[in-house]
Each structure stands twice: as C-alpha cells, then as structure tokens.
Amino acid sequence: MTIKIALLGAGTVGSQVARLLKEENELLSARAGAPLELVGISVANLEAERDPWIDRDLLTTDSKALIEKADIVIELIGGVDLPRELILHALRSGASVVTGNKALLAEHGPEIYDLAKEQNVDVYYEAAVAGAVPVVYAVRESLAGDTVTEIQGILNGTTNYILDEMTTKGLAFDEVLKVAQDLGFAEADPTADVDGHDAAAKIAILASLAFHKRVHINDVQVEGIRSITANDIAAARAGGYVIKLVATARQEAGKIEVRVNPTLVPQSHPLASIGGSFNAIVIEAEAADRLMFYGRGAGGAPTASAVLSDVVAAAAKRVVGGRAPQEIVLGESEFVSADDSRSKYFIRTKVKDQVGVLADLAAKFAQSDVSISSVRQDERAEDGEAELTVTTHTARAADIAATIDSIQQAKTAQVVRVLRVGDE
Ligand code: HSE
Numbered sequence: 001m002t003i004k005i006a007l008l009g010a011g012t013v014g015s016q017v018a019r020l021l022k023e024e025n026e027l028l029s030a031r032a033g034a035p036l037e038l039v040g041i042s043v044a045n046l047e048a049e050r051d052p053w054i055d056r057d058l059l060t061t062d063s064k065a066l067i068e069k070a071d072i073v074i075e076l077i078g079g080v081d082l083p084r085e086l087i088l089h090a091l092r093s094g095a096s097v098v099t100g101n102k103a104l105l106a107e108h109g110p111e112i113y114d115l116a117k118e119q120n121v122d123v124y125y126e127a128a129v130a131g132a133v134p135v136v137y138a139v140r141e142s143l144a145g146d147t148v149t150e151i152q153g154i155l156n157g158t159t160n161y162i163l164d165e166m167t168t169k170g171l172a173f174d175e176v177l178k179v180a181q182d183l184g185f186a187e188a189d190p191t192a193d194v195d196g197h198d199a200a201a202k203i204a205i206l207a208s209l210a211f212h213k214r215v216h217i218n219d220v221q222v223e224g225i226r227s228i229t230a231n232d233i234a235a236a237r238a239g240g241y242v243i244k245l246v247a248t249a250r251q252e253a254g255k256i257e258v259r260v261n262p263t264l265v266p267q268s269h270p271l272a273s274i275g276g277s278f279n280a281i282v283i284e285a286e287a288a289d290r291l292m293f294y295g296r297g298a299g300g301a302p303t304a305s306a307v308l309s310d311v312v313a314a315a316a317k318r319v320v321g322g323r324a325p326q327e328i329v330l331g332e333s334e335f336v337s338a339d340d341s342r343s344k345y346f347i348r349t350k351v352k353d354q355v356g357v358l359a360d361l362a363a364k365f366a367q368s369d370v371s372i373s374s375v376r377q378d379e380r381a382e383d384g385e386a387e388l389t390v391t392t393h394t395a396r397a398a399d400i401a402a403t404i405d406s407i408q409q410a411k412t413a414q415v416v417r418v419l420r421v422g423d424e
Pocket of ligand 1: 155156157158159193198297298
C-alpha cells in the first residue's frame with residue numbers, strides 16, 4: 001500500500017513540504033506505516049522559477065484531476081474561495097485534507113468539517129495556527145482530559161516583530177513596517193497582520209477546539225496595532241508593561257469571549273518576553289494549570305514541519321483505519337457582548353497641570369463606576385501640560401467608554417490612548 005499525496009501550491013511553505021517529503025521520505029514513511037508518494041504539485045504557472053528540488057514532471061495546473069488521484073491532499077494555496085472549492089472537491093473524492101489555511105477555516109470550517117464527517121475522511125490543520133508550534137494538537141488531543149478556561153496568544157509574528165522593534169529601538173510604527181516590508185518580511189499588503197485579522201482567524205480556531213463551540217472569525221472582537229505609538233510603548237514601560245498584540249479566548253459561565261487587542265502585558269507575564277517574530281501561547285486549564293507553547297509561527301520550513309506531522313497522522317489513519325478526532329460541538333455559541341467585556345484599562349490623558357484637575361478626572365471615573373488602581377504623572381510636562389496615565393481595576397468596556405465620553409465632553413482632559421491591561 002502506497003499513500004498518494006497531492007500538493008496544491010508550491011510557494012514558500014509548499015516548496016519546503018516538497019523538499020522534506022523527498023529528503024525525509026524514509027523516516028516519514030516509517031512513521032506513517034506505508035510509503036508516502038508525492039504524485040503531483042498543482043501550481044498557477046508552470047513556467048515560473050522553482051526551487052531545485054521541485055520535480056518539474058510533477059507540476060500541473062489541473063488541480064482537480066490531481067486531487068482525484070490522491071489519498072491525501074495538502075492545500076497550501078492561500079486565499080479562501082479557490083481553496084474552499086478544492087478542499088470540498090478533495091473530500092468528495094474521498095481524500096483526507098491537510099491545510100494551513102486559517103482564514104478559510106475561521107470562515108468556512110463547519111462546512112468543511114461536516115462534509116469530511118459525511119465522507120468519512122479527515123481534515124488536519126496544525127499549520128493553520130502558530131506555524132510549527134504544535135498547539136492545535138495540544139488543545140485537541142493533549143488536553144482532551146482537561147477543561148481549558150483561557151487561551152492567550154501572540155499568534156502573529158509580523159506584529160510581534162513590529163512591536164518588539166518599536167519597543168527596543170524606540171521607532172515609529174510606519175518606520176518599522178517599511179523596514180519589515182523592504183526585508184520581505186511583512187506582506188506588501190500588511191492589513192491581515194497589522195489589523196489583527198490573521199490572529200483573529202487563529203484564535204477563532206483555537207476557541208472552537210477548546211470550548212467545543214463554533215466560533216466564526218466575525219465573532220472575534222478585533223483591534224490592530226496601527227495606532228500604537230512609541231509614546232504609548234514608553235508610557236507602558238514606565239508602568240511595568242510591554243505592549244503585545246494578544247489574542248484571547250476565554251469561557252466563563254457558559255459565555256465565550258474571543259478577542260484580539262494590543263494589550264499591556266505585565267513584564268512578569270510569560271508573553272512579555274516573546275521577542276521578534278516568534279509566537280507563543282499560554283493555556284490555562286483547570287487540572288493542568290498554566291501551560292506555555294513557544295516557537296516559529298511562520299516561514300517555509302517551520303510551517304512545513306506542522307504540515308508534515310499532519311500528513312504522517314493522516315497517512316497512518318489510512319494504513320491502520322479509524323478517524324482523526326472529530327469536531328465536537330456542544331450547543332449554541334453564546335458570546336460576551338462588546339459592552340460587557342471586562343478588563344483592566346490603561347488610559348493616557350493630557351491635562352492642564354493645575355489645581356483640581358486630578359480631582360476632576362478622578363470624579364469622572366467614579367461617576368461611571370470605574371475604580372482607579374493607579375495614577376501616574378509624566379515628569380516631561382511641557383507648556384503647563386502634564387500627561388496623566390490612569391490604570392483602572394477590572395471594569396466593563398461600556399463603563400470605560402462612558403468615562404472617556406464624559407471626560408471628553410467636559411474637556412477635563414484630552415484622552416490620548418485607551419488600552420487593555422492583561423492579568424499577571
Ligand atoms: N503572517 C503571519 C505572521 C503568518 O506574521 O505571523 C501566517 O499566518
């Protein structure tokens with residue numbers, strides 16, 4: 001018995017998958033329990049330059065004909081519509097599917113999982129979340145004996161790199177983004193990364209797995225990092241925090257909250273030390289307590305590592321029979337509303353440095369039932385102005401919004417930035 005593999009896409013990740021399937025074939029086949037054979041690679045352009053290990057005889061533009069020859073289809077095309085069509089075709093033709101496509105799963109996951117179940121085949125997607133970091137397996141299988149209460153992750157390497165460079169070098173967002181683009185590191189269109197959509201798709205996938213509720217990307221409350229300034233970072237640092245783009249999923253009293261926000265992470269928290277383009281995920285589970293996963297969330301070879309672990313798992317199932325863990329849905333998803341979301345907040349304001357201003361500002365918080373935990377006055381006061389930074393105890397988002405409104409309407413202070421503060 002030989003397991004026939006079709007590869008859809010030969011970009012950065014696809015090319016590395018082809019290389020490792022060739023170079024490590026003996027080891028991967030031994031783990032799968034049968035020889036693994038790459039039977040074709042579908043690409044958009046047959047003439048494009050390719051890495052030297054890509055066997056040109058395997059290239060085709062006829063994805064559907066290739067799919068029909070395969071036991072396992074690896075989808076690494078990117079985008080949503082074409083991969084969706086091809087994955088559905090693969091499942092209908094009886095192949096198991098391996099994909100790294102987070103946007104597709106966060107949008108159309110249920111349609112894909114339902115068809116896979118109907119067809120008695122499997123869908124694997126370790127590479128869709130945090131690249132090489134085996135967090136999908138951890139949530140779906142390693143923690144199957146536990147109850148996950150919260151997941152917090154740095155799930156986007158590009159934004160972590162940008163924030164890290166801003167923090168360590170004091171640079172502005174636009175400057176760092178441009179350097180990252182010139183290095184070919186950030187995408188020419190950085191929207192999905194910097195506006196938080198990529199992290200949102202990943203946390204939607206993890207939340208669905210952890211809480212057994214369907215979570216669509218539109219259920220995630222998302223805020224990106226474009227507005228973060230070097231001054232925000234300096235003010236956060238002065239208070240003992242690092243700003244990170246944190247994706248959070250938590251479940252409490254049957255309600256789920258899934259969000260992506262630039263967040264002040266206390267310097268003592270494990271996510272605070274994650275530098276460069278690395279990803280990290282902290283999982284809180286009732287019995288296990290805190291777990292942490294760390295590694296490369298992007299890049300050809302690291303992501304190929306995750307893809308190939310899925311290929312081996314899918315192939316082994318073909319050999320010995322049985323199914324991969326299925327999607328488990330335990331009832332309707334009920335979400336915490338944006339107004340009811342609770343967090344500590346960090347509010348930077350500019351005020352006139354004169355008698356009574358602090359008392360007036362504090363009164364606005366009290367009127368909206370928001371409790372202050374600390375106030376800091378910036379020593380760099382200029383022109384009779386001071387920067388007052390207020391940190392609150394945990395408060396409802398709606399109460400914070402009401403506080404900010406009343407401060408601005410009464411011109412008590414100019415509110416410069418409002419950011420969430422994470423727990424220790
Ligand atoms: N662009 C993503 C990142 C990797 O920067 O982490 C793919 O999801």
